[in-house]
Amino acid sequence: EIVMTQSPDTLSVSPGEGATLSCRASQSVSTSLAWYQVKPGQAPRLLIYAASTRALGVPARISASGSGTDFTLTISSLQSEDFALYYCQQYSDWPPLTFGGGTKVEIK
Amino acid sequence: EVNLLESGGGLVQPGGSLRLSCVASGFTFRNYAMSWVRQAPGKGLEWVSTMTGTSGSTYYADSAKGRFSISRDNFKNTLFLQMDSLRAEDTAVYYCAKGLEGYGSGGIIFGHWGHGTRLTVSA
Numbered sequence: 001e002i003v004m005t006q007s008p009d010t011l012s013v014s015p016g017e018g019a020t021l022s023c024r025a026s027q028s029v030s031t032s033l034a035w036y037q038v039k040p041g042q043a044p045r046l047l048i049y050a051a052s053t054r055a056l057g058v059p060a061r062i063s064a065s066g067s068g069t070d071f072t073l074t075i076s077s078l079q080s081e082d083f084a085l086y087y088c089q090q091y092s093d094w095p096p097l098t099f100g101g102g103t104k105v106e107i108k
Numbered sequence: 109e110v111n112l113l114e115s116g117g118g119l120v121q122p123g124g125s126l127r128l129s130c131v132a133s134g135f136t137f138r139n140y141a142m143s144w145v146r147q148a149p150g151k152g153l154e155w156v157s158t159m160t161g162t163s164g165s166t167y168y169a170d171s172a173k174g175r176f177s178i179s180r181d182n183f184k185n186t187l188f189l190q191m192d193s194l195r196a197e198d199t200a201v202y203y204c205a206k207g208l209e210g211y212g213s214g215g216i217i218f219g220h221w222g223h224g225t226r227l228t229v230s231a
Contacts, residue, residue: 013199030196034217034218036218038147038153042204042223043112043220043221043222043223043224044145044221045221046219046220046221049208049217055219056207063124087153089153089155089218091213091217092158093172094167094216095155095167095168095169096155096170097143097155099152099153099154099155100152100153102131102153
């Protein structure tokens with residue numbers, strides 16, 4: 001099973017600042033990695049797939065990079081709607097499909 | 109517009125059973141893999157099960173194997189999750205998710221999600 005590890009657990013950021021979230025895989029997943037945004041009471045939302053491809057409707061201020069075992073999600077100039085939980089997921093080797101433990105982006 | 113509406117959650121005693129449903133609309137249901145993903149209180153997302161569209165192949169997390177059964181009715185555009193021998197650790201919000209694409213690895217990228225249905229397993 002591929003274990004996904006996200007850091008940090010919580011990121012405190014002021015609106016307008018940038019945020020960088022990390023995701024590490026226990027073995028290479030190539031670029032078979034997705035990022036999701038989760039807000040309380042809402043349906044989770046796909047942000048990124050294939051490590052760096054933005055899903056439909058995702059703003060350009062959200063970007064991602066990486067391959068192999070190390071991945072990054074970057075949000076430039078955080079808006080109010082960006083404060084949420086973020087999860088990475090590998091789909092390279094399954095079952096099982098595995099998620100990271102999540103990073104909470106909170107208002108500083 | 110893709111819409112996924114889960115139902116069937118509730119309060120169940122340990123050892124009990126429950127069937128979740130997810131009614132889909134806005135796309136050709138039979139062409140897409142569909143999955144269940146859950147989130148326990150205060151915990152992260154956990155993949156539970158996936159069923160492919162045309163072939164109907166099924167896949168399960170170890171935590172679900174032998175207790176849960178995923179199925180679908182491609183005529184009624186509905187996905188199901190039959191859950192038996194429920195345990196306290198199955199308490200979670202259960203989300204229905206649609207594959208981003210109708211083929212290959214796109215089926216296990218969760219392109220659309222429902223709002224979830226809550227299951228509580230408690231005596």
